[in-house]
Amino acid sequence: MSRSALGERLGYSRANITAVLNQLLSLNIIEERELGESQGGRRPRTYGLNGTLGFVVGVDIGATSIDLALADFDGTILERLDEPADVRDEPELLLGRAADLIEELLNRQNGRPEQVLAIGIGVPGPVQFDEGVLIAPPLMPAWESFPIKAFMRQRFTAANVAVDNDVNVMALGEASAGAGKGINNFIFLKIGTGIGSGIICRGNIYRGRDGAAGDVGHICIDYNGPVCHCGNVGCLEIMAAGPAIAERGREAAVSGESEFLAEALAANNGLMTAQLVGDAAKAGDRAANEIVKTSGRMIGGMLASLVNFFNPQLILIGGGVSNIGIRLLSAIRQAVLRRSTALSTRHLRIEFSPLGKDAGVMGAIWLALEHTFTVES
Ligand SMILES: [Zn+2]
Known part of the structure; x- marks a missing residue:
């Protein structure tokens, strides 16, 4: 950053910022960098942290x-x-x-x-x-x-x-290097074996009092639902994450509802995975498609509550299960749009995480x- 940009950001006077910069330069903590863009006059010198530190x-x-x-x-x-x-x-x-x-x-x-x-x-x-x-x-x-x-x-x-x-x-x-750059309020939702979220509020991670904020996988979506490993019933995670998708896929294969999934199950030594269900949905299998959509609807229903509560500008979906494809994303989007208030979704985008595994x-x-x-x- 240039001296004037730094001064503005920190609320320092010109004399103050010059004194601080000189001190940091003499300590070798920062270094001079290339000339920045002109703001009308001469191009200003920029400064950065000393790369050899x-x-x-x-x-x-x-x-x-x-x-x-x-x-x-x-x-x-x-x-x-x-x-x-x-x-x-x-x-x-x-x-x-x-x-x-x-x-x-x-x-x-x-x-x-x-x-x-x-x-x-x-x-x-x-x-x-x-x-x-x-x-x-x-x-x-x-x-x-x-x-x-x-x-x-x-x-x-x-x-x-x-x-x-x-x-x-x-x-x-x-937030730093991906799709959230420059976006002050957004939610990152990870869907894998479990479901969890990271909350960026006013440009910073929001952790809550003890670091527990964002543990949305254990929000109840069905008071008559199955028992979760946390001890409660009907948690989103136990009903919609990877293992739930795999289990519904296995049932569809075993019951004869989907021949496609039965073949996939046999080819994978009797082990069904969320990825196999996603592949079957991509290939046009109706039962698999329904399973993926069911998970998407459940996740989207929970997200709609978060949207009403937090009014984020962006929701990024990541984690292993997000690889199963666009049908999941569409079902999530539909459920969020249907169940959130009109004002809260006016500027909302819901996308896959562009950084993915990185x-x-x-x-x-x-x-x-x-x-x-x-x-x-
Ligand atoms: Zn739970």
Whole structure:
């Protein structure tokens, strides 16, 4: 940014911003960059963070994989790798492996561990954000209250570490580098084995008091519905997420309702998946199409309540189940439009997440960038 743009943004006088910039320049924290666009007169000098100061790291831990990236202070990815991982493993094991992989990425850039200034980590479970610990995580019980920040700081002594729920991190990825860029109020909805959302409110992640905001998968959509793994009945997640789609697909195959699905089931060694149901719907199978639409209607019905409550400008749909295609999206859109108020949908767009699988790791980098210069107690 130019000096005048920075001054405006911070509300500093010209003399003030010049003094601060000179100090940061002498400390080598910022550097001069190229000339910016002219605002009528001479083209102004711009400033940015010193690229040689160090690195930030994004770590996206999924249920079955780990995805890491090393980036500079502009959020540009320098190195990246991913590998299979089992989140049910002990945290020492998985995080130890993550630390080894970060060092491997550093080696490729001739970097050292103490040059990592921030690490952002996304995990598939509920996170108490200030402490950076998981609380009652259904997928990864061994991680309960494990001190992730302290563990990572043993290896990366100069790093601030921020830990957040994977869906919040994906929302942050879209807000910083995807379709949510410049949009102040939007919702990222992840549909996979479970359903969760990340809320961007006034340009920032909204986490609520304890970090639990956005856990929409356990909103009740049917008081007579099946029992969810959380103990309540009729949760959206148990009725509409990947496993529910797969189970309805299996029933359609076994009952003889869909020959297409019966063949798919046999070809996949008796294992039905949401993806197979989606493929069958794409191929024109009526039963599969109905199953996908049923899930879309349920998800859309829940989203309509969120839209009435929050009036977002955009809803982005991501996660593994979003791969099953446009029919799901159409059913969601229809249900939202039918059930939300007219004013709340006037400027609403509902789209698939453009970053897709990259939203997690991009978001983890931006989470790290947001915490690079915070002073932690
Ligand atoms: Zn539930």
